[in-house]
Amino acid sequence: MKESQIMLIQYLTGVLILVLGALHFLAISALAPTKDKVLYHYGTTGVHNLTNGTLYYYNVKKIYTSLAWGSVFELLLTFLVFHIFNGFRIILSEQFPGGRSEKIITYAMLIAALVVFVWGTRTIVLMLYGGGV
Amino acid sequence: MQEVALKGFGEVVKTVTLRIRRYDPESGEPPKYVEYKVPVQMGMTVLDGILYVKEHLDHTVSARYSCRMGICGSCGMIINGRERLACQTQILELGKDLVKIDPMGNYGTVKDLVPDLTKLFRNHESVKPYVIRDEEEPKGEYLQTPEQRESYAMFTDCIMCGLCLSACPTNATDELYLGPQALAQAFRYISDNRDLGLNERLNVLDSKHGVWRCHFSGACSDVCPKGVDPALGIQLLRQLLTSNVFVKFEQKGAPKGPDRKSVTGVS
Amino acid sequence: MTIENKKGWISWFNPFKYGTDRWMYSLHRLTGIALGLYLIAHVWETSNILNGPITWNKIMVDLDYPFGQHFGPLILSLILIAAAYHALNGIRLTIVENGLMLPRPYRPEYPYKAKSTRGLNDVLKIVLGILMIITAAIGIIYIYTGVIV
Numbered sequence: 001m002k003e004s005q006i007m008l009i010q011y012l013t014g015v016l017i018l019v020l021g022a023l024h025f026l027a028i029s030a031l032a033p034t035k036d037k038v039l040y041h042y043g044t045t046g047v048h049n050l051t052n053g054t055l056y057y058y059n060v061k062k063i064y065t066s067l068a069w070g071s072v073f074e075l076l077l078t079f080l081v082f083h084i085f086n087g088f089r090i091i092l093s094e095q096f097p098g099g100r101s102e103k104i105i106t107y108a109m110l111i112a113a114l115v116v117f118v119w120g121t122r123t124i125v126l127m128l129y130g131g132g133v
Numbered sequence: 134m135q136e137v138a139l140k141g142f143g144e145v146v147k148t149v150t151l152r153i154r155r156y157d158p159e160s161g162e163p164p165k166y167v168e169y170k171v172p173v174q175m176g177m178t179v180l181d182g183i184l185y186v187k188e189h190l191d192h193t194v195s196a197r198y199s200c201r202m203g204i205c206g207s208c209g210m211i212i213n214g215r216e217r218l219a220c221q222t223q224i225l226e227l228g229k230d231l232v233k234i235d236p237m238g239n240y241g242t243v244k245d246l247v248p249d250l251t252k253l254f255r256n257h258e259s260v261k262p263y264v265i266r267d268e269e270e271p272k273g274e275y276l277q278t279p280e281q282r283e284s285y286a287m288f289t290d291c292i293m294c295g296l297c298l299s300a301c302p303t304n305a306t307d308e309l310y311l312g313p314q315a316l317a318q319a320f321r322y323i324s325d326n327r328d329l330g331l332n333e334r335l336n337v338l339d340s341k342h343g344v345w346r347c348h349f350s351g352a353c354s355d356v357c358p359k360g361v362d363p364a365l366g367i368q369l370l371r372q373l374l375t376s377n378v379f380v381k382f383e384q385k386g387a388p389k390g391p392d393r394k395s396v397t398g399v400s
Numbered sequence: 401m402t403i404e405n406k407k408g409w410i411s412w413f414n415p416f417k418y419g420t421d422r423w424m425y426s427l428h429r430l431t432g433i434a435l436g437l438y439l440i441a442h443v444w445e446t447s448n449i450l451n452g453p454i455t456w457n458k459i460m461v462d463l464d465y466p467f468g469q470h471f472g473p474l475i476l477s478l479i480l481i482a483a484a485y486h487a488l489n490g491i492r493l494t495i496v497e498n499g500l501m502l503p504r505p506y507r508p509e510y511p512y513k514a515k516s517t518r519g520l521n522d523v524l525k526i527v528l529g530i531l532m533i534i535t536a537a538i539g540i541i542y543i544y545t546g547v548i549v
Contacts, residue, residue: 011494011497011498014487014490014491014494015490015491015494017487018487018490018491021483021487025539029542029548030548036546037542037546037547037548038545038546039473039476039542039543039546040464040472040473040543040544053546054546055460057449057452057453057456057457058453060449060456061449064449077443080439081439084432084435084436084439085436087432087436088433088436091429091432091433095409116439116440116443119443119444119447120443120446120447122447123443123446123447123449123450126450127449127450131449131450132449132450132451132452133451133452133453
């Protein structure tokens with residue numbers, strides 16, 4: 001692909017991440033399926049209380065099992081993976097310019113991006129199809 | 134003729150230390166800093182200071198310079214951490230008792246303060262900095278309105294001092310990057326209405342080390358001693374290239390004026 | 401013999417002596433790297449939801465208390481500030497790097513202050529800076545108190 005096309009996608013995914021990222025924050029805060037919207041509970045003992053609050057296991061699971069949120073997360077993951085690993089590719093190829101090293105960087109970033117993408121997709125898809133305990 | 138009396142002019146105001154980075158290519162030793170004490174007069178520039186050192190203290194200090202008035206662009210160096218022309222920087226204006234002078238970064242150093250500008254000229258050459266036309270032999274002038282000239286005139290002020298490449302953070306690691314100077318010149322020719330060479334330059338500009346490696350840190354425009362604003366040129370060039378992805382950009386080329394023979398009678 | 405005098409990657413994070421854009425470039429790069437690494441960790445962290453509540457709770461506690469009680473919210477707040485900065489500066493860069501809201505070529509006049517890094521670009525910086533402070537403040541208040549402003 002031409003560099004101008006790659007960079008256009010970079011800008012576009014950046015804007016989309018902003019929109020979807022905002023939704024993702026809403027998912028864990030304002031629209032969280034719980035009345036207790038606190039992320040971190042500090043008891044008198046100073047122990048993280050995970051029997052309620054937004055990060056309580058069954059609350060997070062509720063978000064994941066909804067198809068709408070699942071699609072939002074999947075899209076967000078796709079755009080983020082492209083944006084981040086293309087960004088890393090740019091930074092690294094500026095550090096190690098040259099035909100051969102850039103080829104290595106490009107393929108390394110492609111593989112790393114695929115691994116992260118597959119790993120994240122696995123979580124989302126398995127949770128949609130009744131994963132988790 | 135009445136002489137203008139400048140108060141304090143010619144008097145030694147104070148003594149300033151010039152800390153100059155020395156590198157001797159013959160000994161091959163790593164560069165080291167050497168300090169020189171220089172009496173400073175009003176209006177004395179850093180270049181004057183270096184020349185004072187050369188005349189009175191150490192004849193082996195080397196620097197490039199020519200016009201001493203900010204026209205030739207030879208004496209670019211890093212003065213107190215910032216890229217400046219030595220001939221346009223007054224020592225007293227710096228306001229420091231210690232002036233640290235380094236050769237320009239991101240270039241090789243030939244000796245002391247002399248940078249190896251091969252990269253600058255190679256990059257400049259690679260963007261074809263001349264008007265490209267499709268006809269082989271021009272028959273007459275190409276017409277251009279004053280407004281059309283204004284659209285690129287500021288970029289013609291470039292004196293190729295190379296300060297922008299030294300300030301550019303991308304150039305700090307990426308020696309293949311074209312650099313602000315070459316990209317601004319590419320824009321200067323592409324936006325010239327007489328030019329038809331966009332497609333010929335495209336493979337150099339739209340490459341892995343072309344226009345997209347600029348991240349608009351604005352350092353080039355900040356240090357430019359001529360106010361050329363290369364960063365502006367690069368962003369406008371980028372606008373051209375992004376729109377070129379969707380709609381093929383067409384250069385019409387300036388209309389030809391009357392040819393020479395019909396005006397002067399001689400060919 | 402000519403020797404190399406490259407400034408090297410360390411100069412990416414040396415914005416002194418230049419203008420505001422140069423600072424924003426350094427911060428954009430730093431926050432970008434940090435957010436990228438955070439995403440990789442975050443994808444791994446959230447994948448533990450498949451392993452049931454016991455592992456999930458253990459991971460949450462381990463990640464929040466490796467260096468004491470307030471590490472979790474602190475790191476989350478920093479990531480939030482970084483994300484707000486990177487996102488809003490990214491919007492600015494998308495605008496100006498495509499030649500929008502920049503001046504057209506002009507006549508340089510002494511003392512040669514570049515107009516591309518000033519003018520409307522400065523207005524954008526201020527607007528996005530205010531937005532960033534608001535976003536970060538809302539987020540941090542939420543992280544620490546659970547109150548959604």
